[in-house]
Amino acid sequence: MGRPLVTTGLCRQSWFVVLASFLIWLLLICAYYSQYMVSKGVMITLFNHNIFEDNSVGGASSSVVREPNGESKVVFNDQSGALRTKYVYESEEHEKSKKELGRAADDNSTGSNEAQLDANRIMKIPIKEDEIHADTKSDFESESESDMCQGKYIYVHKIPSKFNQDLIEHCNSLSNWTDMCELSSNLGLGPHFPSNERVFSKTGWFATNQFLLEVIFHNRLKQYNCLTNDSSQASAIFVPYYAGLDVSRYLWGSGYKIRDSGSLELVKWLREKPEWKRMWGRDHFMVAGRITWDFRRFTDEDSNWGNKLMLLPESKNMTMLTIESSPWSSNDFAIPYPTYFHPSMDTEVFHWQNKMRRQRRRVLFSFAGGPRPNLHNSIRNDIIDQCKAARRKCKLLECSTGPGKCHKPVYVMKMFQGSVFCLQPPGDSLTRRSMFDSILAGCIPVFFHPGSAYVQYVWHLPQDYTKYSVLISAFDIQNKTVSIESVLSRISGQEIVKMREEVIRLIPSVVYADPSYKLKTHDDAFDISVKGVLKRVDTTRKDMREGKTTSFDFAEKVSWKFNLFGIVEEHEWDPYFEGMDEKAKRREHVKA
DSSP: OOOOHHHHHHHHHHHHHHHHHHHHHHHHHHHHHHHHHHHTTOEEOSOSSOTTOOOOBTTBEEEEEEOTTSEEEEEEEOTTSOEEEEEEESSHHHHHTOOOOBOOSOHHHHHHHHTTSOGGGBEEOOOOHHHHHHHHHHHHHTTSHHHHTTTTOEEEOOOOGGGTHHHHHTGGGSOSSSOHHHHTTGGGTOSBOOOOTTTSOSSSBBOOOTTOHHHHHHHHHTTOTTBOSOGGGOSEEEEOOOHHHHHHTTTTTOOHHHHHHHHHHHHHHHHTSHHHHHHTTTTEEEEESSOGGGGOOOSOOTTSOSOOGGGSHHHHHSEEEESSOOTTOSSEEEOOOOOSBOOSSHHHHHHHHHHHHHOOOOEEEEEEEOOOTTSTTOOHHHHHHHHHHTGGGEEEEEOOSSSSGGGSHHHHHHHHHTEEEEEEOOOSSSOOTHHHHHHHTTOEEEESSGGGTTTTOTTTSOSOGGGTOEEOOHHHHHTTOOOHHHHHHTSOHHHHHHHHHHHHHHGGGGSOOOTTSOOSSOOOHHHHHHHHHHHHHHHHHHHHHTTOOSSOSSOGGGHHHHHHHSOOSOOTTHHHHTTHHHHHHTOOOOOO
16 A cells, blocks of 8 residues: 555655755854854855956945965956055954055956956955045055155246246347247247158157257146145255346347346345245256356456356255256256257157168268367367368268358258267367257267266266267367277277167157157156256255255365266366366357
8 A cells, every 4th residue: 555645745744844944044054154254354255157246436446356375355446447456364363464465457467367266265355435445545545646756746936927938928039140939939849840751750850949948848847747836845946947048138248237137136036935945945956048158157247258147156056957067066967958859759759769770871970060260279170171081981061150051950960860970079168969969860979078978968878978979089189199080980880889779779868858748668858857856956955954064075176077976086087177167267258
């Protein structure tokens, strides 16, 4: 006989009750365990398909990965797509000692890598909204501008407009020979060059005047990432005085008092500011767009050249940036002359560098310049004579006082691009804009005086000058004991390739980017100058805090040795500089 139906049904009912009770018991345990884990700050995900489920709070999302060592890695994703990673520990002791261990750099790559992890090791941590904000804030602040700008903040004085903007607005009065209104356009870059891809590239080229550096620099500074309106936060303070444009109106035919008037009024304005009294101007810096000798008139006589801006006590406390500095002064530093190239993006720099590498150079050496018959000890005539004597190995672009090819950038740059070496003798002063044009063209500069570059642009050029240039003694040229052609012909092809590559590598550091844009991978001449100023001011500030003197404890006439080599002992270049400081003090009226 079979079992009674009633008995079978009761059995089934019993099993159902047992099963239901088990499930209820299991759910109670799960609920209790879940509540316990929540109280500890951890909740296990029961499903492994949703590995990177986000907690989005205030534009930031978080996801957590369980590592084999028991740590839980929380990945915060802000609105910019940048990932921040923190490690969170399950126990309260570990929670107290939690610390940031790393960051993921790319959202996509991080996601793809994390997705490969075993789902059983994935954990999700519920965090209160204010806790997420606190964590992400502390993480983000490490990358914020406040941290990035630590020690880099610059405050710009709001000086009266008569010292800068009004000069640009009255540009017709700035020069008796040149249309400065046209040249001061485009934020000081001047008009765009017409398209000429054989010599220039498609974009980034302007007819830039060499004396508009202070305008270009000021406009570049307006794009600086670490400007501040709080002067007490600033590491350095900029004075946007267009000193070169100001004095250029009066250099010819005006008495010394009117030439000094703008400078004296400006320093009086500075002295009355609270920012000045903090370090008595030692954290201030200024850019003057003419050579230092235009601001170093040593006597109050109308017949003597320039004004005395850089000899004022206030100016001696500041860091003065010029296109040519005095080798015998400890507070002015030379920064590159403006060239014609002002890139707006890094690709323009890369393109130009590669173009200069491919350039065919058929001429051994070239010279663009004119004689200086009125300057004693000038070697210009000797240079020109040697170039003419070298026949096909030298190309000469002789400059006269009137308009000609020498005054048209397309001819100068074309000649430099076709030359292996470019001669750079002193002119009215030790430096020339032409040296930067030659570097821009990938042409190895040849100097005849260490004051033309080596003791000048100490922030922008390598201290080992043999890497990128040739030095031929001016004394040997004067004594006619050396042949330029012979010296350059003895340099091997392998050495030439190395030197040219170094010259091309220097291109970004001697050009000023378009003030309307920013380069991302290169430091241009502006960036390097600002870093040099900040470093110098920081050193001065530390010396003052430690009670040290902030002035040199040796004669300023050997400043060139200290700035370049860190020594004041005898040096092989001493003969080049002996007596030159006295000649500079007696500088006569010349048209610069």
